Amino acid sequence: MGVELEGKIAVVTGAASGIGLSITKDLLDAGVTVVMVDRDAAAVLKLAGELGQTAVAQVTDLLDPQSCDAMVPEILEKVGHIDILLCNAGSYIGGDLVDTTPATIDRMMNLNVNAVMKNVQSVAPHMIKRSTGDIVVTCSIAGHSAIHVEPVYSASKWAITSFVQTMRRQLMQHGIRVGQVSPGPVISALLSDWEPERLQKMKDAGALMETREVSDAMMYMLTRPRNVTIRDMIVLPSNFDI
Incomplete structure (x- = not known):
């Protein structure tokens, strides 16, 4: 049996598109108030308005040090506390x-690695004080x-795998669960940089997933009883050969 999430407050980075938007919708359907974090102000404000009163827009540019540092304090002013942090951007x-x-390397490493570390570092004292919380990071099969x-991307995701698993050990004593979901290729804007031939070959082979299939895995992780931590969930298209 899964644990009900109704009444909890979640923060989702990269919430205006892709996996972030998919998990936002699933959480809202489960009765969760979701703070939608995105750098695209127009998109996140529009979506939050469409999704209802329990969707709260938070405009943050994770690549801007001041904006990134201000994210958690600004969110706490809006919603009071944070039960769930989903580092997805x-x-x-x-x-x-x-x-x-x-x-380009700096931008990707700063977003994929540094911003995640800073977001977790910022929210950890708040969750430690409350003796509860969930932190889930979107990693990748490239982290394994x-x-x-994709040498740079793989390196960033290997770094995140190490970070998540060390933080899991640091925070478990405080009642905080830390885990990651590691999907294979997902049909989203993230694949816009793929070579057209590679993308078409994967589509033809049925070796891509929809974002909803990743958010389903996240929902499973979050709804386990508190004595259970899903430390990592690898989710692959059935025809993905790696």
Whole structure:
């Protein structure tokens, strides 16, 4: 039996599209108040208005140090406390390392790794004080396998796997569960950087998932009894060969 989430307050980064929007809708359906965090002010404000009073817009640019640092304090002013933090925002770089740029590498590593660490560091004292909380990070199958066509992205997700599992051990004594979901390729804007031939080949092979299939995994993790932690859930398209 799953645990009811009704009445809880969740924060979802990257909530205006893709997996973030999908898990936002699932949480709202479960009676959760969701703070939708996104850098796209127009999109997140519009969506929050459409989704109802329990959807709260929070405009934060995770790549801007001041905006990132202000995120949790600003959210706590709006909703009072945070039960669930879903660190979902991220970006992608594929292809040969020599074909990218230092600026692109910095942007992706800052969003995929540094922003996650800073968000968790910011919310941890609040959850420790309350002796409860859930932190779930969107990782990737690339955090478990050295995928040669995406060396920078894989490196960022390996770093996140290490961070999540060390934080799980640090925070478990405070009643806080920390875990990650590691999906294979998902049909979302994140794949817009894929080579067209690779994307079409994956589509034709049925080796891509919908965002809802990842948010289902997140909902399963969050609704386990408090004495159970799903430390990582790898979710793959059935025809994904890795």
